[in-house]
Amino acid sequence: MKAIYLVKNGDPKKAFELRDHKIESPGEGQLLINVESFGLNYADVMARNGIYNDAPPLPAVLGYEAVGRVEAVGSGAEKFKKGDRVLAFTQFGGYAQQCVADSRTTVKLPDSISNSAGVALATQYCTAYYAAIRMANIQPHERVLIHACAGGVGIALTQLAKWLGCEVVGTAGSDQKIEFLKEQGVDYPINYRKEDFATSVRAKLGEHPVDVIFDPIGGKTFKNGNKLVRFGGRHIIFGVSSWSGSKGNVFDKLKLAWDFGLMHPLQFLLKSNGVIGLNMLRIAEQNPSVLGDVMAKVVELADQNILIPHIRGEFKAEEIADAHHLLESRNSIGKVVVNW
Ligand SMILES: NC(=O)c1ccc[n+]([C@@H]2O[C@H](COP(=O)([O-])OP(=O)(O)OC[C@H]3O[C@@H](n4cnc5c(N)ncnc54)[C@H](OP(=O)(O)O)[C@@H]3O)[C@@H](O)[C@H]2O)c1
Numbered sequence: 227m228k229a230i231y232l233v234k235n236g237d238p239k240k241a242f243e244l245r246d247h248k249i250e251s252p253g254e255g256q257l258l259i260n261v262e263s264f265g266l267n268y269a270d271v272m273a274r275n276g277i278y279n280d281a282p283p284l285p286a287v288l289g290y291e292a293v294g295r296v297e298a299v300g301s302g303a304e305k306f307k308k309g310d311r312v313l314a315f316t317q318f319g320g321y322a323q324q325c326v327a328d329s330r331t332t333v334k335l336p337d338s339i340s341n342s343a344g345v346a347l348a349t350q351y352c353t354a355y356y357a358a359i360r361m362a363n364i365q366p367h368e369r370v371l372i373h374a375c376a377g378g379v380g381i382a383l384t385q386l387a388k389w390l391g392c393e394v395v396g397t398a399g400s401d402q403k404i405e406f407l408k409e410q411g412v413d414y415p416i417n418y419r420k421e422d423f424a425t426s427v428r429a430k431l432g433e434h435p436v437d438v439i440f441d442p443i444g445g446k447t448f449k450n451g452n453k454l455v456r457f458g459g460r461h462i463i464f465g466v467s468s469w470s471g472s473k474g475n476v477f478d479k480l481k482l483a484w485d486f487g488l489m490h491p492l493q494f495l496l497k498s499n500g501v502i503g504l505n506m507l508r509i510a511e512q513n514p515s516v517l518g519d520v521m522a523k524v525v526e527l528a529d530q531n532i533l534i535p536h537i538r539g540e541f542k543a544e545e546i547a548d549a550h551h552l553l554e555s556r557n558s559i560g561k562v563v564v565n566w
Contacts, residue, residue: 229322230546231285235276238550244543247287249324252300256326259312261294264320265345266562268377268442268467271554277474280507282318289320291348292327293341303329311335313344313525315352315517317510321546323566330514333521336529343528346378346535346561351524352517353464353506354382357440358390360520361502362460366391368437371427371454373447374467375412376403376559378535383440384410385533395436397423399556406559424450434459443467445485452487457498464504536560 229247234240252258270288273281281288296310306312306329313335314320314327335344358364370387374380375396387394388411396412398404399419407415414430416423427435434456441448442465455461468485472478494500510517527533538560541549546564553562 227323228543229287229319230543232274232288233285235274235284238274238547238554241274241550242546243285245285247322247324249322249326252298252303252326254300255302255329256300257296257303257306257312257314257329257332258298258300259292259294259314259325259327259332260297261292261320261323261325261566263294263341263345263563263565264289264292264316264322265349266549266553266564267291267349268465268553271550272470274550275470277469277472280505287319287321289316289318289322289325291345292316292320292322292325293335293344294325297324300329305329306332306334311337313348313521315348315510315521317507321543321564328510328514330518331510331521333518333525335525338529339525341565342537342540342561342563343535344525345563346382346537347524347528347533348521349506350378350561351382351528351533351535352520353504354379354386354440355520355524356506356509356517357462357464357504358383358386361504362438362440362462364390364392364438367393369393369395369431369435370438370440371395371397371436371451372412372440373397373423373443373451374465375415376406377442378561379442379464380440381410381536381560382533384412389527389532395427395431403559422450423447424454427454438462440464444469445482449485449487452489452501455497455499459499461499461501462504463501538562540565542566 272278315331319325376398395414397418404415439461444466445468538558540563
C-alpha cells in the first residue's frame with residue numbers, strides 16, 4: 227500500500243514522495259477505504275508551502291477527501307458494508323491508496339456521480355453549502371458577491387445561489403474565467419485585475435450593493451468588500467488566499483492584519499450586519515454528524531443535477547507535482563482530481 231507523502235515544503239517536484247504506507251484497522255465508528263480518487267484543495271498548496279496553520283507535521287499525507295470502496299467496517303459503523311462505493315471526508319490522509327475515515331463524515335455515492343465529481347463534493351461543495359445555507363442563510367432575490375468565483379468553492383457557491391434565486395456578482399482574475407462565469411449564469415462578472423472590484427460594484431449597483439459576501443481572499447479584499455455590505459447583511463470569511471506567497475514572517479503577519487483593518491463589535495450592531503468565519507476542519511472536529519448531513523445533502527443535489535461539479539484536470543498519482551502546479555497557477559477552473 228502506497229501513499230504520497232509531503233516530505234518538504236516548497237517546489238512541488240521536490241516536495242512529494244511515493245512511500246509505503248501502513249494503515250491501522252478501522253477503530254470504533256471508522257471505515258477502511260480502498261481509495262480510487264482523491265481531490266486537491268487550495269489548502270494543500272498552502273500546506274506544501276508551509277503557510278497553513280492546520281497542516282500536520284512533516285512527513286505528512288495530505289488530502290481532505292477520497293472516493294473508493296469500503297474494505298473493512300469498524301464497530302458501530304455497520305450502516306456501511308464491504309464493497310460500498312463511498313465519498314469520505316478524510317481530514318488528511320486522502321493522498322493514499324487506503325485511508326481510514328470517520329463513518330459520520332462518509333456517505334454512499336450513487337452511480338450517477340463520477341469519482342471526480344464525488345471528490346469535488348466533499349470539501350468544496352460542503353464548504354459552499356455550509357457557508358451559503360447554514361451560515362449566510364441566503365434568500366431568493368438577495369444579491370451575493372462571490373470572490374474566487376471560478377474556483378472550486380466559488381463554482382459551488384454560484385450554483386447554490388442561482389438555484390435559490392439570488393443575483394450573483396462574481397470576481398475572477400482572467401478573461402477566460404470571466405467567460406466561464408457568464409456561462410455559469412453569474413449576473414455581474416468582474417475581472418479584478420482590470421477594474422477595482424469595489425469601485426466597479428458600487429458604480430453598477432449603488433453604495434451598499436450586496437447582502438452577502440463570500441470571501442476566501444482576506445486582507446484588503448475583505449476590508450474593501452466589507453463596506454459594500456447592506457444593513458442586515460452577512461460577510462463570510464472562509465480563507466486567506468492573499469496570504470499565499472508570503473514568507474510567514476512577523477512583517478507579513480503585521481501587513482496582513484493591517485490589510486484586514488480594525489473592527490469593533492459595536493459597528494456590527496450599528497449597521498445590523500456581521501462577519502462570520504468558517505473553517506470546515508473545526509466543524510468536522512466538533513460536529514462530524516453535521517458535516518455528514520451536509521455531505522448527504524450535496525450528494526442528493528448532485529444526483530438531481532442541481533449541483534454539477536466542474537472538473538479542471540485529472541492526474542495519475544505519480545503526476546501529483548503537475549496537479550499541484552496547476553492548482554497553484556491560479557489557472558484552474560474547478561476541481562483538480564488524482565486517480566490511483
Ligand atoms: N474554510 C474552509 O473550511 C475552506 C474550505 C475549502 C476552501 N477554503 C478556501 O477557499 C479558497 C478557495 O478554495 P478552492 O478549493 O475553491 O480553490 P481554487 O479552486 O484553487 O480557487 C482558488 C482561486 O483563488 C483565487 N485567488 C485570489 N487571490 C489569490 C491569491 N493571492 N493566491 C491564490 N489564489 C488566489 C484564484 O482565482 P483568481 O485568480 O481568478 O482570483 C484561484 O484560482 C482557498 O483560500 C481555500 O483555502 C476554505
